[in-house]
Amino acid sequence: MKLYDLGHVPWLDSQLIYHALPRANEEGLILLAPAEPYVCIGFHQDAEQEVDLDLCRARHIPVFRREVGGGAVFLDGRQLFYQLVLSRDHPLAQGDKTALYRRLLEPVAETYRQLGVEANYRPVNDIVTQEGRKIAGTGAAEIANSLVLVGNVIFDFDYQTMVQVLRVPDEKYRDKVFKSMQENLTTLQRELGQTPDWDYVTGLLTRNYEAVLGPLTPGTLSQAVLDTVETLRQTHTTEEWLLDRKRPARAGRRVKVSTTAAVVRNVYKARGGLIRATLEISADRLAAIELSGDFFFYPSDGVAKLEQCLTGLALAEIPQAVRAFYAEGLIDSPGIAPDDLIAALSSGAK
Amino acid sequence: MEIGGYQFPDELYYDKEHNWARVDGDQATIGVTDFAQAIAGEIVFAETPRVGRSIESGNPFMSMESGKWVGRIKAILSGQIDEANEEIEFDSTIINQSPYGDGWLAKITLNNPAEVDGLYHADNADFQAFILAEKEKYGK
Numbered sequence: 001m002k003l004y005d006l007g008h009v010p011w012l013d014s015q016l017i018y019h020a021l022p023r024a025n026e027e028g029l030i031l032l033a034p035a036e037p038y039v040c041i042g043f044h045q046d047a048e049q050e051v052d053l054d055l056c057r058a059r060h061i062p063v064f065r066r067e068v069g070g071g072a073v074f075l076d077g078r079q080l081f082y083q084l085v086l087s088r089d090h091p092l093a094q095g096d097k098t099a100l101y102r103r104l105l106e107p108v109a110e111t112y113r114q115l116g117v118e119a120n121y122r123p124v125n126d127i128v129t130q131e132g133r134k135i136a137g138t139g140a141a142e143i144a145n146s147l148v149l150v151g152n153v154i155f156d157f158d159y160q161t162m163v164q165v166l167r168v169p170d171e172k173y174r175d176k177v178f179k180s181m182q183e184n185l186t187t188l189q190r191e192l193g194q195t196p197d198w199d200y201v202t203g204l205l206t207r208n209y210e211a212v213l214g215p216l217t218p219g220t221l222s223q224a225v226l227d228t229v230e231t232l233r234q235t236h237t238t239e240e241w242l243l244d245r246k247r248p249a250r251a252g253r254r255v256k257v258s259t260t261a262a263v264v265r266n267v268y269k270a271r272g273g274l275i276r277a278t279l280e281i282s283a284d285r286l287a288a289i290e291l292s293g294d295f296f297f298y299p300s301d302g303v304a305k306l307e308q309c310l311t312g313l314a315l316a317e318i319p320q321a322v323r324a325f326y327a328e329g330l331i332d333s334p335g336i337a338p339d340d341l342i343a344a345l346s347s348g349a350k
Numbered sequence: 351m352e353i354g355g356y357q358f359p360d361e362l363y364y365d366k367e368h369n370w371a372r373v374d375g376d377q378a379t380i381g382v383t384d385f386a387q388a389i390a391g392e393i394v395f396a397e398t399p400r401v402g403r404s405i406e407s408g409n410p411f412m413s414m415e416s417g418k419w420v421g422r423i424k425a426i427l428s429g430q431i432d433e434a435n436e437e438i439e440f441d442s443t444i445i446n447q448s449p450y451g452d453g454w455l456a457k458i459t460l461n462n463p464a465e466v467d468g469l470y471h472a473d474n475a476d477f478q479a480f481i482l483a484e485k486e487k488y489g490k
Binding site for chain 2: 042043044067068069070094095096097098099101124125138139140141142245265267274276294
């Protein structure tokens, strides 16, 4: 398989090349970094909901929609990107998502360990330190007839700019996101007290990927890939490509059981994840509640305590109770503000 | 009927991309199978296809995301989309919960009803062997 060790490239090329390889029916491992910083959003994200586009324009920070999943992220030249393109028929591209991530992210985890950071793969798609802090971004997509896995080795990270480019309801909330990010995302600089030599890291990563992929031959991008990059430069930089994905803001699903009782299932997409609320309503009171989703609450029994706190309340008392619960400092929920929970609860309870 | 622990309703047609079709004359409702939702895991986003769009058998016409993984859904039959299930964009997990019911993806008018002849019913031995092989491949 070909290895494209491209060093620092123009920011847009750091995305377009791995989008082009599958379309040109080529496989390869790409190692590169963007020469300029930019914001990159996930394929299904609503750019206007996720990113402060006005601020990005004012600060000349480009915003790009990738075809890979996941969330908005601030990327710059202090992150080494690994981008693996495998044919769907490749033996290593077989199996379920967890098995694939485990197989193809292990070389990255091993690289961190060789650098002195005890990091391990954590299902489904994370690489975390022993303390549980995330130390690499990852994502995947099926593009043309290929599987594409991308991620980054984070030498250092600009937490401040990251939280500035995100669209958040207020500055207090932004502070919480900043603190949460510092707590839950780490870097080589923070773990080692210094950043290792770039070429040394690319060498380790290459060798570790060779152990999984077989021999990697240094190569230059084919004319077919370069031509495809130029085509994508037109299609993937338009306003339509960036903005044409609106997330619906919808009220909850309500099943009326009797004139005074109903079961409501509501789903609310907050920055910190999807909140699912199932409410059993009786005589305008919350008879039972179940909260779930892909968000994080600290401490881990926070959700149960919140459910307990809300059960039995009149529907009109819920917003105040949620705010009071947060005000007592009993809970920390990165990316989930009290208003998110109130929206998840109240919209279904109307 | 059940194949390898997964449900495959008898009346539906299936392809080998883990899609199903409920065919009624030149109309069809399409979706992904119980096995497809199982290998996807919790689906966090599904892109609703645009009504009026033409789709071609074997070509991707929409995407789904789970675990930061964007997967493409290939059309089981060719036709024009008359209706898209907007509920799946609101709560994509209904595809996990009810792949043959509330989690349907689109309703289409078929361009070429004869394409149905190339699909399988769940009692087809070749199709059953395929699902069992896929189960082994995905470790499910």
